[in-house]
Amino acid sequence: MRYRQITGAALAGAVFPAAARAHVSEQGFVLLLPTDIYIAAGVGCVVLTVLLTVFLPVRAVHGLFRPFALxxxxxxxxxxxxxxxxxxxxxxxxxxxxxxxxxxxxxxxxxxxxxxxxxxxxxxxxxxxxxxxxxxxxxxxxxxxxxxxxxxxxxxxxxxxxxxxxxxxxxxxxxxxxxxxxxxxxxxxxxxxxxxxxxxxxxxxxxxxxxxxxxxxxxxxxxxxxxxxxxxxxxxxxxxxxxxxxxxxPVPGYAAAVFMLILLGSGSFDGLNETFWWFGLLGLNPLEFPGRSAVVAPSIWGLLLANAVLIAIYAGAVALGVRLAGQRGSGRFFRLFAPSILPIALGYHIAHYLTVFLVDGQYVLKMMNDPLRNGAELLGMDHYHVTTGFLHTESTVRLIWLTQAGAVVVGHVVAILLAHALALRAFDTPRRAVLSQLPLSIFMVVYTFFGLWLLASPRGM
Incomplete structure (x- = not known):
């Protein structure tokens, strides 16, 4: 199975050179890395953070988020x-x-x-x-x-x-x-x-x-x-x-809370719809991709469905946590904990687009070198040639992938700590705060695995 994935990724790079420039070309090396070990380590780090919140004193949690004036x-x-x-x-x-x-x-x-x-x-x-x-x-x-x-x-x-x-x-x-x-x-x-x-x-x-x-x-x-x-x-x-x-x-309203959730849902689907798994679900061969016109409708309904599923799972986790804590009124807690999703969304945004930025950022610099196209050399890059060589070297691809994985894991760690700090302010005892976070913490652990799996999966678009 591993061999077929690597071969598929390599062929996709040959068939779709434009897409390979930003995504698929480094996936061959990513699939050669011990991604299973890295994913397990990332998930383990998030699990340890969940366990840490159980034993952290209330003062320590609040101290983590206490700002200092400059x-x-x-x-x-x-x-x-x-x-x-x-x-x-x-x-x-x-x-x-x-x-x-x-x-x-x-x-x-x-x-x-x-x-x-x-x-x-x-x-x-x-x-x-x-x-x-x-x-x-x-x-x-x-x-x-x-x-x-x-x-x-x-x-x-x-x-x-x-x-x-x-x-x-x-x-x-x-x-x-x-x-x-x-x-x-x-x-x-x-x-x-x-x-x-x-x-x-x-x-x-x-x-x-x-x-x-x-x-x-x-x-x-x-x-x-x-x-x-x-x-x-x-x-x-x-x-x-x-x-x-x-x-x-203040606690955001329902619309603002849903907006924060769709930041994560939309970004996650942005990565999912490039995977071989998604192409297989649509019955398409990623090595014979017919073009964007063939996936317009699936992209739209997939985007809406992904967000609807995410919101439903999040709402269910919050409602279950509130019930475990012996409280009522899950709607308020739906709004209260929604900002804790933001670090996950941002971490995945950074991870998903890192390779695109590293490549296309060079085109940005070339454009800034002569923005008016009048022969100016503001940055001295007139004869610079854009390179993707770092996507063809295992050491640099390893560094890129670890940076991406790090962004995802750090986002989840911050999200768990932030959600726990919010819970401590909302519930009258630390025990109830911890109980309220159990389902949401499980959700975040599973989402860590999902996000890292997306990064490691071969892409064909």
């Missing part, structure tokens, strides 16, 4: 950086319409899919709320409302706006997975322009609250900002363990 901080200049981000977005849209048709040369797909989606989303969760300085809607909305003398024309309830963000994010991920050419510069420019205008109108009509609660991209970034190492504690900048800001914020 310096007095007054955020200024966000209007300037927001305006610059808006101007940059419009320049990128213009480049999408008039620039090179090659997605690996045109600045628009490189910036959107590599700098924003891969790098900035990851940094948002690792460091803190960078998006508040880069939001391309806030300055235009505030300016238009001031110029027109508008007040909020329609007052939508917070929950309605929140569910709008949920639907918007599912639509975004469906575009990413099922659209026939999500990186085509013309097509991408058109989609981004329409979306930007629609959200601008929403902000003008519904008020700035729409951008914070109903616009899917901003809600995505604000969700991950809850995890960041850096934040604010009163009037000072502060730093703490990933997730410390979650403990200082």
């Amino acid at each position: 310096f007095r901080f007054r955020p200024r200049g966000r209007a300037i950086t927001g305006l610059l981000a808006t101007l940059l977005l419009f320049w990128l849209i213009r480049e999408g319409f008039s620039g090179p048709h090659d997605p690996l040369s045109n600045p628009l797909p490189l910036v959107i899919w590599r700098i924003w989606w891969l790098a900035l989303v990851s940094l948002q969760g690792l460091l803190g709320n960078l998006w508040s300085w880069l939001n391309p809607w806030l300055v235009p909305v505030l300016w238009l409302r001031r110029q027109l003398g508008l007040r909020t024309l329609i007052h939508l309830p917070r929950a309605v706006m929140g569910w709008g963000a949920v639907l918007g994010y599912l639509a975004f991920y469906a575009f990413l997975l099922a659209d026939l050419a999500p990186s085509d510069p013309d097509h991408l420019a058109r989609v981004i322009l329409i979306y930007w205008l629609a959200m601008l109108m929403g902000g003008v009509i519904l008020g700035p609250r729409w951008l914070l609660r109903g616009e899917a991209i901003t809600v995505l970034m604000r969700s991950y900002a809850r995890l960041g190492l850096f934040g604010r504690k009163g009037a000072k900048a502060a730093m703490g363990l990933w997730g410390w800001q979650v403990l200082r914020q």
Whole structure:
């Protein structure tokens, strides 16, 4: 069986060179690594973390997430950086319409899919709320409302706006997975322009609250900002363990909680739909892949089904834990523990896209070397040739895979500690807090195995 997987991965690399550039080419080496041992070690680390929470004193758990102040901080200049981000977005849209048709040369797909989606989303969760300085809607909305003398024309309830963000994010991920050419510069420019205008109108009509609660991209970034190492504690900048800001914020609403869950569900399906297992389920041969047009419908229903299953399992685990702890009202705890899923989602996001970033990041640097295509050599990379040699060497592939596996495991470890800290604040005794976490901890252990299995599985797309 192992030999057939390795052979299949090697053949897939020959048949699908574009996909192999980012995924399949290193899978031959990954399958040669003792991945079973690494997976067992990762799962064991998460299990030990679960056991640790049983014996950790309450003070120690709270101490893990206690931030320390750094310096007095007054955020200024966000209007300037927001305006610059808006101007940059419009320049990128213009480049999408008039620039090179090659997605690996045109600045628009490189910036959107590599700098924003891969790098900035990851940094948002690792460091803190960078998006508040880069939001391309806030300055235009505030300016238009001031110029027109508008007040909020329609007052939508917070929950309605929140569910709008949920639907918007599912639509975004469906575009990413099922659209026939999500990186085509013309097509991408058109989609981004329409979306930007629609959200601008929403902000003008519904008020700035729409951008914070109903616009899917901003809600995505604000969700991950809850995890960041850096934040604010009163009037000072502060730093703490990933997730410390979650403990200082109110319990999210149902829409916000579901949004956090679909971050994990969508990211997990993004990896699952590339595996040989998924192709076999669809009755397709990954070595004779007919093209994205053949999997549009399966990608969409698979995305929806994956999220529905994840939400159902999570809700069941929370409800069972609440019953074990002798409490009622599982709905509140569904919302309370939802932010603890964020570290898992972020860890898998980083792991899933690491190889793509290592390869396509080189194209980003080449683009930045001469962004206006006027012969400039800002980075001295005019004669640089993009390499994938590190995906063909066992030592570097081992390092990449261990980094990916580490991101998944660390995400689960932080999630378990964060969920336990939340439980200690919600239940009157440590015993009840531990009991409430047993089903959710089992869920996280199983998901660790699932995430590491995804990383080690051969891919054919």
